[in-house]
Amino acid sequence: MAKFKAKVNRNIISCRKKQQREAIFKVYKDVIYAVTQGKFLLVNVHEIYCYTDEGVKLAAVNIFTNKDVGLARQITRQVVKDVFPEYDKIQKILLCVSEAATNILKHAGPGQLIIKKTSDDSLRFIFNDHGPGIDIEYLPSMLFYKGFSTKTSLGYGFNLIYSIVDKMILSSSPNGTTVAFDIILE
Amino acid sequence: MFEVITCHNESISCLKLSGELDISTVEKFRLGIESIPETSTEVHLDFSCVEFVDSTSIGNLVQVMNQMRAQGVKVMVKRIPKEIYEVFDLLGIPELIGEEYFECLI
Ligand SMILES: Nc1ncnc2c1ncn2[C@@H]1O[C@H](COP(=O)(O)OP(=O)(O)OP(=O)(O)O)[C@@H](O)[C@H]1O
Ligand SMILES: [Mg+2]
Numbered sequence: 001m002a003k004f005k006a007k008v009n010r011n012i013i014s015c016r017k018k019q020q021r022e023a024i025f026k027v028y029k030d031v032i033y034a035v036t037q038g039k040f041l042l043v044n045v046h047e048i049y050c051y052t053d054e055g056v057k058l059a060a061v062n063i064f065t066n067k068d069v070g071l072a073r074q075i076t077r078q079v080v081k082d083v084f085p086e087y088d089k090i091q092k093i094l095l096c097v098s099e100a101a102t103n104i105l106k107h108a109g110p111g112q113l114i115i116k117k118t119s120d121d122s123l124r125f126i127f128n129d130h131g132p133g134i135d136i137e138y139l140p141s142m143l144f145y146k147g148f149s150t151k152t153s154l155g156y157g158f159n160l161i162y163s164i165v166d167k168m169i170l171s172s173s174p175n176g177t178t179v180a181f182d183i184i185l186e
Numbered sequence: 187m188f189e190v191i192t193c194h195n196e197s198i199s200c201l202k203l204s205g206e207l208d209i210s211t212v213e214k215f216r217l218g219i220e221s222i223p224e225t226s227t228e229v230h231l232d233f234s235c236v237e238f239v240d241s242t243s244i245g246n247l248v249q250v251m252n253q254m255r256a257q258g259v260k261v262m263v264k265r266i267p268k269e270i271y272e273v274f275d276l277l278g279i280p281e282l283i284g285e286e287y288f289e290c291l292i
C-alpha cells in the first residue's frame with residue numbers, strides 16, 4: 001500500500017512538472033511572439049508539422065559535411081533563380097542558409113534542408129536535425145543580443161537570420177531542432 | 187572554390203583570397219596565415235575576389251586579426267567588395283576592430 005502511494009505521488013509530481021514546463025513554454029512563446037510583432041514563432045514538436053507540411057517542395061539538401069554548406073547555398077541560388085529570375089537580394093538569403101546549415105554542423109550533427117514554395121511570392125527554408133536541441137532559456141539572448149554563443153564563436157548566426165528573414169519558426173527538443181524561415185521575394 | 191595566393195616581401199605579406207569563405211574553408215585560410223614569415227610586420231588581406239562570407243568565416247578572420255595584433259603585426263583587410271562589406275557591417279566588425287583596418291573596393 002505504501003509502495004502504491006509513493007508511486008502515485010511520483011506520478012503527481014512528474015505530471016505537475018510537465019504542466020509547469022508547458023506553462024513556461026507558453027510564456028516564452030507568447031512574449032517572444034509579441035515582442036517580435038509576430039515575426040518569431042516558437043512552437044512545440046506537434047505544432048511544427050503545420051508549418052513543415054505546408055507548400056510545394058522544390059529541393060532537399062543533406063547537411064552532413066562542411067562541404068554541404070556550400071552545396072546548400074548553390075541549390076538555394078538555383079531555386080531562387082528558377083522561381084523568381086529577377087530577384088536581386090539573393091546574397092542575404094544565401095547568408096541565412098549558410099548560417100542555419102552551419103549551426104546544424106556545429107551544434108547538432110547531421111541534418112537536412114528542405115526548400116518549399118508556400119505562396120506565389122514566398123519561399124520557406126526548413127532545417128531539421130536530431131541534435132541536442134536549443135534551450136528556450138537562451139532564446140531571448142540568441143535573438144536580441146548580438147554575440148551570444150554557447151561556444152567560442154561570434155554568436156551572430158541566429159541573430160543574423162532573424163534580422164534578415166520575414167518570418168522565423170522554431171521547434172526544439174532534446175531530440176532535435178527545426179528552424180524554418182520565410183523569405184518574401186518581391 | 188576557395189583559393190589563397192600569397193606573396194611576401196621584406197616586411198609586408200599579401201594574401202589574396204578568392205571564392206567563398208565559410209566553415210569548409212576555415213582550415214585553408216589558416217594554412218595561408220601560417221605561411222606568413224615571422225619577419226612580416228604588416229599583412230594585407232586582399233578581398234577583391236571574395237564572393238561570400240558568413241559569421242563563421244568572419245569569426246575566424248577576427249580571431250586571426252586579434253592574434254596577429256597581439257604579436258605586433260598590423261593586419262589590413264583591403265579591396266572589400268560592397269556586398270561583402272555589408273556583412274562585415276551587419277556584424278559590427280569594423281566598429282569592433284577599428285574602421286581604419288577595412289578598405290572597400292572602389
Ligand atoms: N541546430 C541547433 N541545435 C542546437 N543548438 C543550436 C542550434 N543552432 C543554434 N544553436 C545554439 O544557439 C547558439 C547561438 O547560435 P548562433 O548561430 O547565433 O551562434 P554560434 O553558432 O555559436 O556562432 P556563429 O554563428 O557566430 O558562428 C549556439 O551557440 C548554440 O548553442
Ligand atoms: Mg551559428
